[in-house]
Amino acid sequence: MADFIDMQQSDHQQAVLDELKKHLLRDRVKTMVSGFSELGLLELTRKRTRESLMHLMCDACPACKGSGVVKTPRTVVYDILREILREARQFNPRQFRVIASPQVIDLLSEEEGAHLASLGEFIGKPIQLQAEVGMMPDALGGPALRARGVIPILTYHQIAEAPPKGTPLRSLCVAPRRFAAHMRWLKRLGWQGLNMTQLLPYLHGQQSGRVFGITFDDGYLNNLQHALPVLKALGFSATCYLVHDALGQTNQWDRELGIAQVPLMNEAQVQEWVSSGMEVGSHTLSHAHLAQLSADQAWSEIDQSKHQLEERLGLPIQHFCYPYGEWQAEHVQMAQRAGYLSATTTVRGRVAPQDSPWCLPRVPVHRSTHLIQLIWKLMSRHEDQRGRHALMASA
Ligand SMILES: [Zn+2]
Numbered sequence: 001m002a003d004f005i006d007m008q009q010s011d012h013q014q015a016v017l018d019e020l021k022k023h024l025l026r027d028r029v030k031t032m033v034s035g036f037s038e039l040g041l042l043e044l045t046r047k048r049t050r051e052s053l054m055h056l057m058c059d060a061c062p063a064c065k066g067s068g069v070v071k072t073p074r075t076v077v078y079d080i081l082r083e084i085l086r087e088a089r090q091f092n093p094r095q096f097r098v099i100a101s102p103q104v105i106d107l108l109s110e111e112e113g114a115h116l117a118s119l120g121e122f123i124g125k126p127i128q129l130q131a132e133v134g135m136m137p138d139a140l141g142g143p144a145l146r147a148r149g150v151i152p153i154l155t156y157h158q159i160a161e162a163p164p165k166g167t168p169l170r171s172l173c174v175a176p177r178r179f180a181a182h183m184r185w186l187k188r189l190g191w192q193g194l195n196m197t198q199l200l201p202y203l204h205g206q207q208s209g210r211v212f213g214i215t216f217d218d219g220y221l222n223n224l225q226h227a228l229p230v231l232k233a234l235g236f237s238a239t240c241y242l243v244h245d246a247l248g249q250t251n252q253w254d255r256e257l258g259i260a261q262v263p264l265m266n267e268a269q270v271q272e273w274v275s276s277g278m279e280v281g282s283h284t285l286s287h288a289h290l291a292q293l294s295a296d297q298a299w300s301e302i303d304q305s306k307h308q309l310e311e312r313l314g315l316p317i318q319h320f321c322y323p324y325g326e327w328q329a330e331h332v333q334m335a336q337r338a339g340y341l342s343a344t345t346t347v348r349g350r351v352a353p354q355d356s357p358w359c360l361p362r363v364p365v366h367r368s369t370h371l372i373q374l375i376w377k378l379m380s381r382h383e384d385q386r387g388r389h390a391l392m393a394s395a
Pocket of ligand 1: 283324
């Protein structure tokens with residue numbers, strides 16, 4: 001698959017096809033060219049002569065161990081009952097304790113409770129149950145196997161055609177077609193895009209899966225116009241971080257830098273965003289440079305933006321994002337004290353198990369981020385290494 005998403009004219013596409021076919025004549029490996037897709041992706045298949053990208057970029061899943069399937073909780077329950085019977089005969093222990101995932105323990109104590117009770121009577125030993133949150137559904141006994149994966153959270157700003165060349169921060173506009181291609185391909189590859197609240201159990205290691213967070217900074221109206229329909233159609237959700245004092249206005253904080261002024265969502269538009277299954281968070285009252293403020297002013301930006309957004313919108317505001325990626329240890333503490341459940345930074349990287357929920361790294365997506373690059377950012381250590389370098393440089 002090659003990304004020609006910005007190429008709009010069909011005669012240009014035809015020229016690419018002709019040139020490609022000319023060169024393929026010299027290729028000894030058989031290649032099939034299926035042409036351009038609706039989104040401007042050129043699809044072709046070529047016999048593989050090296051290890052697949054998936055193989056190079058991924059580790060075996062700890063739950064399915066590479067098989068691609070896991071046992072259902074009910075199958076695990078029957079395995080447990082058989083194993084208890086076997087061990088009772090062989091080792092004659094005094095008692096049993098079953099440690100398993102909450103789904104398995106629920107089944108054992110409710111629907112399969114009668115089986116468990118009659119087994120206990122039969123072997124004449126007590127059987128205790130212990131649910132271990134974060135345990136893989138088909139893992140048994142032993143220490144709980146926690147989800148140890150890394151989780152990417154994507155950062156988008158505007159979903160719009162970029163302003164003319166030379167305009168500052170033009171890179172923060174991702175074209176609607178490109179955004180749609182990003183999301184559709186991630187869905188095809190089996191990824192689920194989540195808002196920050198949905199992502200929390202994964203961040204806390206209580207759940208594991210092929211998931212990523214989707215965040216939008218600043219609250220642009222073009223998020224509602226261009227991102228929402230795509231996210232909704234795919235069953236994805238996202239968190240949009242709002243600047244309280246600028247609701248329904250423009251990105252005034254960018255004006256001095258000569259950045260084009262574009263509309264931000266007003267209250268009614270935020271309500272539409274939320275009632276369509278999306279989420280909002282806070283990005284301070286005024287898009288503040290926290291590092292340049294006194295402790296009292298910074299606290300007000302962090303704490304008051306939560307309360308004022310909650311009051312004005314009638315919605316819980318549980319997630320925060322530091323404007324300009326500026327944060328210090330005291331701001332991380334403030335975000336926690338204000339009652340936010342998470343806070344995101346612009347440190348590059350995927351979230352690792354040891355990261356604080358109030359200081360989360362993210363993966364930036366820019367105007368020029370091609371699909372293959374995005375997939376590479378999500379699946380490889382590329383971004384994590386970038387982030388570490390950035391942290392060292394700023395330390
Ligand atoms: Zn911002």
